[in-house]
Amino acid sequence: MSPALAQKQKIAIIPGDGIGVDVTGEAVKVLELINARGRLELEFIQFDYGAEKYLSTGISLPKQQLEDFRDNYAAIFLGALGDPRIPDMAHARDILFGMRFGLDLFVNFRPVKLFDETLCPLKGKTPNDVNFVVFRENTEGLYVGIGGFFKKGTKDEIAIQESVNTYKGVERIIRYAFTYARQHGHTKVTMSDKNNALRFEGDLWHRVFQQVSEDYPEIEKEHMFVDALAMQLIKRPEQFQVIVTNNMFGDIITDIGAQLQGGLGMAASGNINPNGVCMFEPVHGSAPKYAGRNVANPFGAILTAGLMLEHLGFKKEALLIEQSVCMAVHEKKVTSDMGGSLGTKESGDAVCDFLQHLSGNTLR
Ligand code: NAD
Ligand code: IPM
Ligand code: MN
Numbered sequence: 001m002s003p004a005l006a007q008k009q010k011i012a013i014i015p016g017d018g019i020g021v022d023v024t025g026e027a028v029k030v031l032e033l034i035n036a037r038g039r040l041e042l043e044f045i046q047f048d049y050g051a052e053k054y055l056s057t058g059i060s061l062p063k064q065q066l067e068d069f070r071d072n073y074a075a076i077f078l079g080a081l082g083d084p085r086i087p088d089m090a091h092a093r094d095i096l097f098g099m100r101f102g103l104d105l106f107v108n109f110r111p112v113k114l115f116d117e118t119l120c121p122l123k124g125k126t127p128n129d130v131n132f133v134v135f136r137e138n139t140e141g142l143y144v145g146i147g148g149f150f151k152k153g154t155k156d157e158i159a160i161q162e163s164v165n166t167y168k169g170v171e172r173i174i175r176y177a178f179t180y181a182r183q184h185g186h187t188k189v190t191m192s193d194k195n196n197a198l199r200f201e202g203d204l205w206h207r208v209f210q211q212v213s214e215d216y217p218e219i220e221k222e223h224m225f226v227d228a229l230a231m232q233l234i235k236r237p238e239q240f241q242v243i244v245t246n247n248m249f250g251d252i253i254t255d256i257g258a259q260l261q262g263g264l265g266m267a268a269s270g271n272i273n274p275n276g277v278c279m280f281e282p283v284h285g286s287a288p289k290y291a292g293r294n295v296a297n298p299f300g301a302i303l304t305a306g307l308m309l310e311h312l313g314f315k316k317e318a319l320l321i322e323q324s325v326c327m328a329v330h331e332k333k334v335t336s337d338m339g340g341s342l343g344t345k346e347s348g349d350a351v352c353d354f355l356q357h358l359s360g361n362t363l364r
Contacts, residue, residue: 008043009074009312014095016050018286019296019344020079026298026348027077027305030324033352034309034317037359042074042312049095051083060094066102069277075308076279079301082286097145099279100138105271106169107176108136108250109307110283112237112257112267115329119262119338122234129238130260135177136250138271140169141201143247165201165246170208176274177244178216186241188220189213192229192249205246230256258283258300262329265297265337268304270311280308294343297335299325302351324354 011031015024028044035042047065054060069076076099081092099105114120114130122129142163150158174191181189191209195202206223213221224232226249232239233256245253258267267283282300290296306321333350334340342350 008041010043010045010072011308012047012069012073012076013044014047014049014076015079016081016095016286017052017083017092018080018288018291019284020050020081020286022290022292022294022296022344023282023298023301024077024079026344026351027079027301029348030302030321030351030355031077031305031309033355034314034321034359037356038314038317040309040314040317049091050081051086051091054091055083055085060091061098066098069099070103073277074312075277077305077308078279078281080282080284080286082288084288093145097143100271101144103271103273103276103279104139105273105276105279106137106139106172107270107272107274108134108138108247109270109272110134110136110250110254110257110267111307112254112261114261115266115326116262119266119329120260122237122260125237125260132237132240132257133180133242134250134254134257135173135180135242135244136254137169137173137244137246138250139247140164140166141247163198163201163246163248165204167204167208170205171212174205174209174212174244175215177242178212178219181219181242182216186219188222189216189242189244190222190224190229190240192224192226192243192245192253194226194249196225201246209244226253229253233257233260254283263297263337265300265335266303267300268307270304270307272311278308278311280304280311294345295335296344297337298344298348299328299334299351302348320355320358321351323358324351327354327358 015021049061081096111133114127117126144164146162147160177189193202193205195206237260258264264284269283271279282304303325306318310318328350332340333347335342335347
């Protein structure tokens with residue numbers, strides 16, 4: 001490898017399945033543009049992990065690949081996983097959870113930001129009202145896959161799915177949320193659980209929230225049951241700044257959040273380990289019925305690319321991506337899910353055009 005190449009930071013690109021492929025194409029187009037313009041020295045390397053590979057070879061995500069990502073990559077970008085031919089999602093669990101658990105990506109960071117009031121399904125809500133972040137615990141809870149069947153297939157069947165909550169796991173996500181709040185000038189953190197029904201995990205979350213909050217006396221701490229939170233997200237989203245919650249509740253809350261900002265096609269996320277390689281993916285799935293039809297909204301994926309750049313330290317470039325998407329939204333250069341008439345590629349091109357324009361004098 002030449003010295004010049006050795007200095008490049010490698011980014012793994014896994015388009016995955018369905019519309020994951022369509023939207024990743026657009027995100028990479030934007031990344032390549034900004035990489036060239038700003039001389040970021042990023043190198044994008046494509047991987048074909050997903051349903052097709054799994055069905056033809058039985059390979060989902062090899063252990064050595066995960067180690068390679070961990071040791072040699074600056075970040076991973078994932079499109080989406082899920083294919084109707086694999087109804088139990090075996091490959092998707094191996095790949096997605098393989099990375100979330102295997103790389104200890106304990107923070108699932110999901111910002112909810114409305115760019116234009118016409119995109120919000122709530123009456124009278126503007127971008128000032130919908131602007132908060134969700135920290136979803138990403139390595140524990142109901143997602144750990146502990147449990148099993150007893151007498152499967154009989155009328156006496158028992159299915160058990162355990163929710164695992166550790167002091168370490170709860171403490172680190174809550175602390176991360178408070179630290180983020182402090183660094184970003186937020187004045188309140190809302191922790192959401194269901195401790196009126198789920199006594200044991202709720203008790204742990206509650207105690208740890210109380211303890212950690214003592215280190216952040218300037219930040220208001222608020223507790224809200226998750227059912228009430230779901231209601232309040234619709235009633236008065238403007239009350240939220242930073243929400244922290246467990247894996248399962250975070251999954252559900254962030255689909256509500258996605259709709260508040262214009263739909264699943266607009267929502268971005270980062271799976272973060274503060275001390276290691278991180279993985280970035282839009283919140284949406286593979287939407288098989290739209291796959292390969294040039295109709296999927298690529299903005300969630302493009303904004304996700306922005307989150308990735310920000311994480312890598314390219315803050316100016318990340319801001320340019322967000323501004324370009326915002327301009328495309330305002331100019332109605334959008335796909336049909338947002339009331340526009342453009343295809344996936346054309347709306348991605350529109351973002352690139354705005355980016356070219358904005359970056360004229362800004363990038364080095
Ligand atoms: P989905 O997010 O794929 O799609 C749900 C609906 O949201 C779509 O029918 C569509 O109307 C809309 N939508 C989503 N993304 C869009 C986009 N970019 N542009 C326009 N509209 C969009 O969720 P689903 O239908 O519940 O799941 C489909 C598959 O994806 C399943 O296999 C599921 O397990 C998987 N999934 C994967 C991920 C992931 O890889 N991170 C996330 C969610 C779901
Ligand atoms: C998400 C998805 C995944 C999750 C699925 C595909 C397992 O819904 O990233 O939000 O539940 O975490
Ligand atoms: Mn989800």
